[in-house]
Amino acid sequence: METNIAQAVDITYDRARYDESVKELLADKQILARILKYTLDEFKDTDIKTIISNIDEPEVSKVRLEPGHTNTDKIKKSSEEDSVPGEGKIFFDIRFSVYCGDDLIKVLINIEAQKSSDVSKLGYHLDNRIIYYLGRMISSQKEVEFTKSDYDNLKAVRSIWICMDAGDNEDSIIRMNFTQESIFGSSMNLPNIDKVQGVIIRLRSNENSGESKNALIAMLEELLRKEEASIKKKHLSERYGLEMTTDTAEKVNVMCNLSEVVLEKGIEKGIEKGIEKGIDSTIENMLTSGSFTDEQICVATGRNMDYIIEFKKGLGKR
Structure with a gap:
């Protein structure tokens, strides 16, 4: 048990540091500008330097997702109003605002780095999670971007997910949004249904795959590929x-340095192969030790929060 726990501590610490460094690099304005330009229509005709100059300072893993925490500038109200019993603490990976067009219209952006889009690994469908994130980005604008019934000041929201498990020929960029459909009678103009959009960028998991035909995917795959820093920068x-x-x-x-640390300790290989074999035993040991939070166990074992919650319920029935 002590060996498993010590191993889990190493995994938690080093993997968390590496994951945080990935988010910090993705939050570089040069990277963000290219993601916006090649995924969102409102930026496709804008040059990179202009997009960069119109991006506010990004927040990395600092803004809580749950009701009552998403909006850090919200007028203070009773905390009980927004409490959601049983929910773990979840943070947006990267959140920022950017201005587009001649009128410099404000758009709220969230970018998430996600290892997998596979429902069997996640335990849920990714599109449902994206819809939830978009919903939080909309609802948290009340009392900040607009007050009372001034809904025309609602800002557009975009949630962009970078997933890293596509097959060799499955790299893709997918956009999801509201569409207008007339079921009966004459149509009407609904000019704001494009305010809510989600994007999934699927990167290939095979690092030996050839360069993608899509410029953004090719850049992101290079960015996240494991190689020496000097080569990557070049x-x-x-x-x-x-x-x-x-x-x-x-x-x-x-x-790059943290990536080498992870590889040298065999952490990544252990998560994917060795630890996977006895992962339930590791989870049980970490839970019964009382020394780890649910979030730390998620990071250490690669399981999602729903899995940990169900596992705890199963332990309670023994």
């Missing part, structure tokens, strides 16, 4: 036009 600069500023270069260095 490729990002020469192939995809990223300027290696001091800040960007440092983020690349940190991520």
Whole structure:
């Protein structure tokens, strides 16, 4: 048991540091600008430098998703109003606002880095989670972006998910949004149904796959590929036009160095193969020790929160 727990502590600490470094790199404005340009219509005709200049400072893993926490500037009300019993703490990976068009219209953006889009691994359908995130981004605007019934000041929201488990020929970019349909009678103009959109970017899990035919996917796959920092910086600069500023270069260095630490300890290989075999035993040991939060167990074992909650219920029945 002690060996399992010590192993889980190492996995939690190093994997969490690596995952955080990935988010920090994805939150670089040069990366964000390219994601927006190649996934959202409102930015497709805008040059990268203009998009960068119109991005507010991103927040990385700092904003809670649950009701009562999403809106950090919200007028204070009774905390009981928004409490949701039994929900774990969930944070947006990256959240920021950006301005587009000649009128500089504000758009609220959320970007998530997701290892898998497979329902059998997640325990839920990813589109449902995206809809929930979009719903929180909409509802949290009350008393900040608009007050009372001034709904015309509602800002557009976009939730973009980068998933890393596509097959060799399955890389893709998928957009989901509201559509208008007349069921009976004459149609009417609904100009704001495009305010809610979700995007799924599917990257290939095989790092030996050839360069994607899509420029954004090719850049993101290069960004997340495990290779020496000097090579990665050279490729990002020469192939995809990223300027290696001091800040960007440092983020690349940190991520690559942490990636090497993870590989040297065999953590990633252990999660995917060795630990997977006895993962329920590891979860049970971590739960019964009382030394780990549910979130830490999720990170250490790769299981989602719903799985941990159901596992705890099963332990209680023994």
